[in-house]
Amino acid sequence: MTVDNAVTTIADKVSRQLAEEIISGVISPGQKLEEQNLAEKFSVSRSPIRDALRQLSGTGLVDIKPNHSVTVVDLKVDQLHDMYEALGELEALCAKFCAQRMTTVERKQLEELHQRSAIAVRKKSKKTYADLNDQFHDMLHQGSHNKSLHSISGELRRRLAPFRRPTFFRGTKRLKDSWDEHDNVVNAVLAADAKRAHAEMGRHLVNSSLNVISYIEETRDS
């Protein structure tokens, strides 16, 4: 594979950091990203900032309209619905392939990660669980042994991240429910039961979706 960084440009660094900040919620959906502001924030000129913003637009994290400031993508409920349905199908597919294709080592790693997130649930540490949850899903993308599926699923997941993150920080019930759903997926994958892995993963994403969308509808300014 390519070495992760080595030599890189300012535009790349800016692009990565902005993506990170959008995904982690430091910058919120709908917020304007003005070039001059960012240039001052990063102490560079507008050129690398523009490069970074154009590159970011391809990830679906920001929206570019001619002659307007770039904005962080703000999804409507019906868009969230469609994206979650698509992601559900993609990840169910990944889970199916995982059941069929994961190596022994990968299965072991999945199990181990799943056990670590059990601890996070017990400790009710939401931040830790959210991080382990991301790793869990990424591991299932990777276990599909299909790089295209892996990257498509990962990207769609990142686009939804700004809307999913906050929901982890409500109660702790969703933590436990989420872990139980993961548990069903893990058991099916370890048992090499492709059909069940597919079904359980689909169920998990339907629940995630309901959780996120109900949160959005509750907290929407009326």
Added chain:
Amino acid sequence: MTVDNAVTTIADKVSRQLAEEIISGVISPGQKLEEQNLAEKFSVSRSPIRDALRQLSGTGLVDIKPNHSVTVVDLKVDQLHDMYEALGELEALCAKFCAQRMTTVERKQLEELHQRSAIAVRKKSKKTYADLNDQFHDMLHQGSHNKSLHSISGELRRRLAPFRRPTFFRGTKRLKDSWDEHDNVVNAVLAADAKRAHAEMGRHLVNSSLNVISYIEETRDS
């Protein structure tokens, strides 16, 4: 929906035209896209060219490496394999949803388009069939009634286009075979048989994949 163009920037026009030229094969995979060259070709400065290239990179049609010329993505056989597997699953899914969700009007339009492409097959007009084929698949993406699935499938399909196009222009046997496979999909969709639509679409893409990959392996300079 947004009005298609109205007011637009040079960068957008350049980006669209380059995408068009890559997809249609005017520019070939692996080819370098030098900024100064493009600037002269479009009679503009390097600024909008850079903007266009960064935006394009998000579509997966070009590859950007720091301090190197942007290149048209050149896919290896194993990447093609993964992408076709992913696309096969995505389009099978679309076909399934089409069977369940397409309106009466949409079903009528699908049938009508399918009949038009029968004429193209009979006339052995490859260019026309290739265009109608693109429309056919796009109609099935749209018929899924899921905008996310629609756009993801479309984008993946466009990334494969530079490698699929040439294969239409070999013999005429693939034209007939392709149409027959479409016919199976159409019949299943019109019969609202979701399971069969899924299966037939999957089969169609496996065949497309085999066709494209065997072509690549044959014409590879040894």
Added chain:
DNA sequence: TATAAGAGTTTTGTATACAATCCTGACAAC
């Protein structure tokens, strides 16, 4: 009060200049 128009400001779009990096080809050393 509501609306429209317009000047001034802000922000993006494009052009250009310069810096940094990469590529090429000649030539020397082994």
Added chain:
DNA sequence: GTTGTCAGGATTGTATACAAAACTCTTATA
């Protein structure tokens, strides 16, 4: 013949200047 190195040219990365479009806020008007 192969490898290494170094100069010169070509290409990308970044900064800056100006043009064009959008926004803001005041003021005129019904």
